[in-house]
Amino acid sequence: MDALAQMHFTTIDYVIFALLLASSMGIGLYYALSGGRQRTTQEFLLADRSMSCLPVSLSLIATFQSAVAIVGVPAEIYTHGTQYWFIGCAYILGLFIPAHIFIPVFYRLHLTSVYQYLELRFSKPVRICGTVTFIFQTVIYMAVCVYTPALALNAVTGFDLWGAVLATGLVCTLYTTLGGLKAVIWTDVFQTIVMFAGQLAVIVVGVQQTGGVAEVWRKVSEGNRISGIDLNPDPTVEYTFWTLGVGGVFLMLSLYGVNQAQVQRYLSAKTERDAIMSCYMVFPSLQLALALSCVMGLVMFARYCGEDHFHNLGVLSKNEMVLYFVMDMLQGLPGLSGLFISCLFSAALSTISSAFNSLATVTMEDLIKPHCPSMTDARATLLSKGLACSYGLLCLAMAYLTHLMTDSVLQTAFKIFGMVGGPLLGVFSLGLFFPWANSTGALVGLGSGLAMAFWVGIGSIVTSTSGGLAAVSQFNCTAVQLSGNITTAMGTALISTAMPTATHSRPMGLQRFYSLSFMWYSALNSFTVVITGLVVSFLTAFIFNLRTNESGGGDPRHSLSPVGQHAVLRTR
Numbered sequence: 165m166d167a168l169a170q171m172h173f174t175t176i177d178y179v180i181f182a183l184l185l186a187s188s189m190g191i192g193l194y195y196a197l198s199g200g201r202q203r204t205t206q207e208f209l210l211a212d213r214s215m216s217c218l219p220v221s222l223s224l225i226a227t228f229q230s231a232v233a234i235v236g237v238p239a240e241i242y243t244h245g246t247q248y249w250f251i252g253c254a255y256i257l258g259l260f261i262p263a264h265i266f267i268p269v270f271y272r273l274h275l276t277s278v279y280q281y282l283e284l285r286f287s288k289p290v291r292i293c294g295t296v297t298f299i300f301q302t303v304i305y306m307a308v309c310v311y312t313p314a315l316a317l318n319a320v321t322g323f324d325l326w327g328a329v330l331a332t333g334l335v336c337t338l339y340t341t342l343g344g345l346k347a348v349i350w351t352d353v354f355q356t357i358v359m360f361a362g363q364l365a366v367i368v369v370g371v372q373q374t375g376g377v378a379e380v381w382r383k384v385s386e387g388n389r390i391s392g393i394d395l396n397p398d399p400t401v402e403y404t405f406w407t408l409g410v411g412g413v414f415l416m417l418s419l420y421g422v423n424q425a426q427v428q429r430y431l432s433a434k435t436e437r438d439a440i441m442s443c444y445m446v447f448p449s450l451q452l453a454l455a456l457s458c459v460m461g462l463v464m465f466a467r468y469c470g471e472d473h474f475h476n477l478g479v480l481s482k483n484e485m486v487l488y489f490v491m492d493m494l495q496g497l498p499g500l501s502g503l504f505i506s507c508l509f510s511a512a513l514s515t516i517s518s519a520f521n522s523l524a525t526v527t528m529e530d531l532i533k534p535h536c537p538s539m540t541d542a543r544a545t546l547l548s549k550g551l552a553c554s555y556g557l558l559c560l561a562m563a564y565l566t567h568l569m570t571d572s573v574l575q576t577a578f579k580i581f582g583m584v585g586g587p588l589l590g591v592f593s594l595g596l597f598f599p600w601a602n603s604t605g606a607l608v609g610l611g612s613g614l615a616m617a618f619w620v621g622i623g624s625i626v627t628s629t630s631g632g633l634a635a636v637s638q639f640n641c642t643a644v645q646l647s648g649n650i651t652t653a654m655g656t657a658l659i660s661t662a663m664p665t666a667t668h669s670r671p672m673g674l675q676r677f678y679s680l681s682f683m684w685y686s687a688l689n690s691f692t693v694v695i696t697g698l699v700v701s702f703l704t705a706f707i708f709n710l711r712t713n714e715s716g717g718g719d720p721r722h723s724l725s726p727v728g729q730h731a732v733l734r735t736r
């Protein structure tokens with residue numbers, strides 16, 4: 165690792181990183197001291213429902229494009245090829261359905277927390293379970309998002325790990341607590357631009373240092389890195405067109421359809437049309453974000469494949485490898501490595517600030533307000549700020565605890581979304597698309613979805629076949645190396661990842677179930693909720709019918725509260 169120690173920052177790099185933190189802080193202060201000065205919950209939590217579609221759409225991207233994608237996707241492309249790029253196909257339905265099904269319902273109900281819908285449609289217990297599930301998912305996801313950039317950075321540049329986590333966490337907590345959703349949205353806009361700029365810089369320099377686009381293309385296609393469509397129907401293969409293009413739709417719906425952080429952005433739009441437009445505008449930017457991270461992986465492959473660059477680095481994890489590549493590319497260009505570090509922390513900041521704000525919103529709206537009806541709005545706003553601040557500190561504590569860093573942070577993030585976001589998507593779908601589903605069905609359904617999620621998720625971790633052995637495309641990169649007779653440490657590592665040592669016998673029975681690709685978790689868990697929810701709804705309705713028939717009662721559909729029913733039918 166000694167070769168890395170020499171990668172340190174020049175003063176200008178630190179200045180650029182400090183500028184990023186300072187400007188985020190400045191935006192937070194600006195919104196704390198302007199407009200309504202964050203004195204009402206409407207302003208603090210919903211930006212006075214005054215936002216236009218452009219900032220909302222960039223903020224929607226920033227919320228679920230964290231350092232995990234910036235570091236994890238290039239590592240995935242480098243190791244397995246561009247199969248992952250097919251997740252872009254899931255963005256079509258993954259944004260179209262939220263725009264025309266979920267947004268109209270939530271917007272017309274004038275909600276603050278998306279879980280209010282669950283009380284209107286079902287009952288209060290369903291709402292509380294939804295809120296608690298969301299809080300659990302977001303706190304874990306936040307910890308991964310804070311820790312990823314700091315860990316990768318520390319490993320490659322010796323940049324002080326906890327100093328970075330602390331600086332990021334505190335600045336983020338401050339501007340989120342002071343400036344509310346307006347500050348979070350506008351810092352997201354700024355940070356998304358920094359994110360794109362940083363990735364572009366690495367790509368441009370990388371291509372130039374690899375000898376131009378044609379050279380990169382030659383190396384990449386020789387290295388068999390451009391994957392065609394993999395139509396393998398085997399659900400245990402990590403990334404195929406089906407797991408990404410179809411499984412990915414359910415992942416997108418759980419994020420862009422029913423996740424509080426995203427719905428809160430839709431609700432902050434000044435008109436329903438702006439909300440729908442912001443969802444449409446996410447599509448091109450999300451494709452750009454995906455393209456940038458995939459191309460970065462390809463350039464990294466072209467740059468290093470066949471060289472003994474990693475000779476003394478065999479132990480690097482995939483995430484650190486990406487940072488090594490970036491520092492190697494930008495090393496001689498003062499300011500650019502600072503730009504990329506800012507890109508990495510922008511990705512993290514924009515995700516965790518959205519998380520703090522949405523956690524404070526649902527805690528206030530769903531868990532506190534219902535028990536303190538007489539609370540004045542001024543006090544509620546103050547309490548919301550206190551909540552945002554405490555969630556910020558909790559996130560820092562979680563980051564300190566998070567040594568769970570699996571080799572692929574991308575997989576960890578997908579598992580969190582699939583295991584927890586999937587059941588939430590299921591319970592909302594039950595409410596929106598099945599008028600005869602009742603709250604007992606919803607509760608039992610949500611519980612079964614979470615049980616299924618943890619059964620598969622924990623099972624896959626325990627049997628360490630998480631997502632199955634990816635069908636790694638054999639590539640000539642090692643052939644190039646072998647012919648060049650340079651078998652480097654990384655080359656050996658690549659060989660081990662590329663060709664599983666033991667001939668992998670197809671898992672059977674439960675083992676096969678545990679090796680289900682995590683890209684199917686959202687679909688599996690949401691279907692579990694819907695099916696269980698419908699069965700239990702029919703059973704309870706049937707029993708209810710029997711009892712009321714004896715006493716001459718009414719139609720079980722009256723268990724649908726008028727507002728919930730009205731909302732569903734009105735959007736038909």
Ligand SMILES: O=C(O)CCCC[C@@H]1SC[C@@H]2NC(=O)N[C@@H]21
Pocket residue numbers: 228229230231232233234251309416419450453515574577578
């Ligand atoms: O970057 C992260 O923090 C999580 C990984 C990406 C989450 C999903 S993948 C599909 C969609 N596209 C994104 O850029 N983020 C979400």
Ligand code: NA
Pocket residue numbers: 225226227228229230231510511512513514515516
């Ligand atoms: Na982000």
